[in-house]
Amino acid sequence: MTDWLLTTVTSVVDITPSARTLRLALPEPVLVLPGQHVDIRLTAEDGYSTARTYSVSDVRETRSIEVTVERLDDGEVSPYLVDVVEVGDPLEISGPHGWYFTWASGDDRPVQLIGGGSGVAPLMSMIRSREVDAPLTPFSLVYSVRSPERVYYRDEIRQLLEHRRMDLHLVHTRVAPAGSQRPAGRLDSAELAALTMNPSKSPTVYICGPNRFVEGCATWMVDAGHDPARIRTERFGD
Numbered sequence: 001m002t003d004w005l006l007t008t009v010t011s012v013v014d015i016t017p018s019a020r021t022l023r024l025a026l027p028e029p030v031l032v033l034p035g036q037h038v039d040i041r042l043t044a045e046d047g048y049s050t051a052r053t054y055s056v057s058d059v060r061e062t063r064s065i066e067v068t069v070e071r072l073d074d075g076e077v078s079p080y081l082v083d084v085v086e087v088g089d090p091l092e093i094s095g096p097h098g099w100y101f102t103w104a105s106g107d108d109r110p111v112q113l114i115g116g117g118s119g120v121a122p123l124m125s126m127i128r129s130r131e132v133d134a135p136l137t138p139f140s141l142v143y144s145v146r147s148p149e150r151v152y153y154r155d156e157i158r159q160l161l162e163h164r165r166m167d168l169h170l171v172h173t174r175v176a177p178a179g180s181q182r183p184a185g186r187l188d189s190a191e192l193a194a195l196t197m198n199p200s201k202s203p204t205v206y207i208c209g210p211n212r213f214v215e216g217c218a219t220w221m222v223d224a225g226h227d228p229a230r231i232r233t234e235r236f237g238d
Helices: 078-083 117-133 154-162 189-195 211-223
Strands: 005-016 019-025 037-043 049-058 064-070 090-097 111-116 139-145 167-172 204-210 231-236
Touching: 005 064, 019 078, 019 090, 037 064, 049 090, 049 117, 064 078, 064 117, 111 117, 111 211, 117 139, 117 154, 117 204, 117 211, 117 231, 154 167, 167 189, 189 211, 204 211, 211 231
Parallel strands: 111 139, 111 204, 139 167, 204 231
Antiparallel strands: 005 019, 005 090, 019 064, 037 049, 037 090, 049 064
């Protein structure tokens, strides 16, 4: 897909107080890899248009995709997608884009995922694809989030934890859930090293989130002994 494509919103689900998941029906089958993103364009009646990039959070179907959007109060696109758009509405997209930050579905080599806030969205596309195509592939996720109500995909994450489908650690930075053994606080290098795979396993490391979070985690992983060539990052402004 290189041109703008008209899709139709088929599902709208509010997943946090400020984030919403949209499923978009595609007019033709499209292969989207776990970790890729699309651009969504809005056009006003006067002809003014603007577009923003959103990670694809589910690529398991070829005739539809899922994107999760976090509302930015000063944004031009996200407030409309989170607060206004409804089932049946058309949306223009282009893509998929981004080949570097992708997981080859079915690859059996170990994978370490590190997500900050909404940066978990492309990582979830990898987790979901792994559950279908390579459930025995070693996967580990460290997910840093401000508070329990801001956890994306909480039902799926709870199931992954309860059924021990993969190694998964939730790190709450501002408010910890009741009964949590870990007090609220930011990740540091020592904790990240303790929660992630040992460098001896040579995992491919995917890190996504705000700029400073990604830069810090990438540096800490290299300091812990991980091969810089196996660390892939995707970041956004904070």
